[in-house]
Amino acid sequence: MPVHRHADPSYDVVIVGARAAGAATAHLLARSGLRVLLVDRGRYGTDTLSTHALMRGGVLQLSRWGLLEKIIAAGTPPVRRATFRYADAVVPVIIKPSYGVDALYAPRRTVLDPILVDAAAASGADVRFGIAVADVDRDRRGAVTGVVGRTRYGQAFRARARIVVGADGIRSTIAERAGAPFERIGTSAAAVTYGYWSGLQTDGYEWNFRPDAASGVIPTNDGQACVFASASPRRIGRGGLAPLTQIVAESSADLAGRLAAAVPPRALRTFTGRPGHMRRSWGPGWALVGDAGYFKDPLGAHGLTDALRDAELLARGIIAVVDGADERDALACFQMTRDALSTALFDVMDVIAGHRWTDEQIPSLLLQLNTAMADEVQALAALPPLPPPSDQRRSPADRGGHSKCVWSGTGAVASRQG
Numbered sequence: 001m002p003v004h005r006h007a008d009p010s011y012d013v014v015i016v017g018a019r020a021a022g023a024a025t026a027h028l029l030a031r032s033g034l035r036v037l038l039v040d041r042g043r044y045g046t047d048t049l050s051t052h053a054l055m056r057g058g059v060l061q062l063s064r065w066g067l068l069e070k071i072i073a074a075g076t077p078p079v080r081r082a083t084f085r086y087a088d089a090v091v092p093v094i095i096k097p098s099y100g101v102d103a104l105y106a107p108r109r110t111v112l113d114p115i116l117v118d119a120a121a122a123s124g125a126d127v128r129f130g131i132a133v134a135d136v137d138r139d140r141r142g143a144v145t146g147v148v149g150r151t152r153y154g155q156a157f158r159a160r161a162r163i164v165v166g167a168d169g170i171r172s173t174i175a176e177r178a179g180a181p182f183e184r185i186g187t188s189a190a191a192v193t194y195g196y197w198s199g200l201q202t203d204g205y206e207w208n209f210r211p212d213a214a215s216g217v218i219p220t221n222d223g224q225a226c227v228f229a230s231a232s233p234r235r236i237g238r239g240g241l242a243p244l245t246q247i248v249a250e251s252s253a254d255l256a257g258r259l260a261a262a263v264p265p266r267a268l269r270t271f272t273g274r275p276g277h278m279r280r281s282w283g284p285g286w287a288l289v290g291d292a293g294y295f296k297d298p299l300g301a302h303g304l305t306d307a308l309r310d311a312e313l314l315a316r317g318i319i320a321v322v323d324g325a326d327e328r329d330a331l332a333c334f335q336m337t338r339d340a341l342s343t344a345l346f347d348v349m350d351v352i353a354g355h356r357w358t359d360e361q362i363p364s365l366l367l368q369l370n371t372a373m374a375d376e377v378q379a380l381a382a383l384p385p386l387p388p389p390s391d392q393r394r395s396p397a398d399r400g401g402h403s404k405c406v407w408s409g410t411g412a413v414a415s416r417q418g
């Protein structure tokens, strides 16, 4: 059936992908008064292939947006301690309160993603699941002007927007159709196999590192603990209990003993590995956020934190565009900021994921990782507060968008209201 373009719905922003990056971006834009459509080909509230440890930057973002209380109300346990084991060392780290965050959290994706989607909808975003986007529309100059796809029931779907955001994950259709080149590709890929144990004795995050044998524990909802093993794809193979048990035993005899006393999962999930990437993440009428634009090995447990960070950086840029700022300046500022906050982490994770290190080297790599995270938290804490949620479309000066990229010596981005 032909689709009549004049009947197509029109928005300020169409966002493809309704999980961490897309739903958070939709929430921030909608609550600032923009007309937002958020679509996903999947179903609301489903799980996805991902463990879910949030680092301080991610928790800080949820707290700044007023959503952390919903994560806590869902029964997500606070994590107040992390234990690192490598070679013969056991290094406990107390999670000290800072920037208003006094604990870390690791909500299941069936908890985190719906909270973000509900927040987007409550802020006024039009949210539609069961829509698979296949392509972008363009004007005569080549600028992206909307998306085309199909509903779950096979009907044609088309929507127009001032800006189309690809938040559609590692294999982003929007990135591919918009022609977003890879600017960096990692040199290594580790595989991960994980599952949920009940009754496991643990007092926080646990990370164990031995060459080609990393493992860990992430306490989560419903009294369960996510236990994972990460190693070269050759070692993990198709994953499951056998390689996980072996890798845990090699990386921490202590965890292996506690695991043996706990109730194992019926099934495990396995990620077979993929090198990290950084894509050019904007162009005329389009932008990328989350894994679509920037992905790194899961062992760093940082993708969700980055998705929540970059959702706000992009939202501020888009708000500035809608308010009349130059699109290239505003979106370039978004990517410049993202890259400045990501490059150190990307580089060190590429080395860690490649298991190209010895017992002697891993402490220094973990220190680099920690420094990169601390810089990120500092940058997020320096952002001016977002305006309070409102159903009303506000004046540009009230929306918190920036008209100029402003940098401090530490690489922290600041924003100036437009």
Ligand SMILES: Cc1cc2nc3c(=O)[nH]c(=O)nc-3n(C[C@H](O)[C@H](O)[C@H](O)COP(=O)(O)OP(=O)(O)OC[C@H]3O[C@@H](n4cnc5c(N)ncnc54)[C@H](O)[C@@H]3O)c2cc1C
Binding pocket: 016, 017, 018, 019, 020, 021, 022, 039, 040, 041, 042, 048, 049, 050, 051, 052, 053, 054, 055, 131, 132, 133, 134, 167, 168, 169, 170, 172, 173, 192, 270, 271, 289, 290, 291, 292, 298, 300, 301, 302, 303, 304, 305, 306, 307
């Ligand atoms: C094994 C593993 C473990 C991980 N562990 C952690 C961890 O502990 N901590 C952490 O912070 N990060 C972790 N990560 C990374 C984290 O999962 C990602 O960074 C995060 O999911 C990125 O969120 P996103 O919203 O960008 O994309 P996604 O979560 O991938 O969501 C993309 C959405 O887009 C939709 N979509 C895709 N294509 C289309 C289309 N054409 N049309 C419509 N909809 C579409 C999909 O249905 C999906 O819902 C892990 C990743 C893996 C693989």
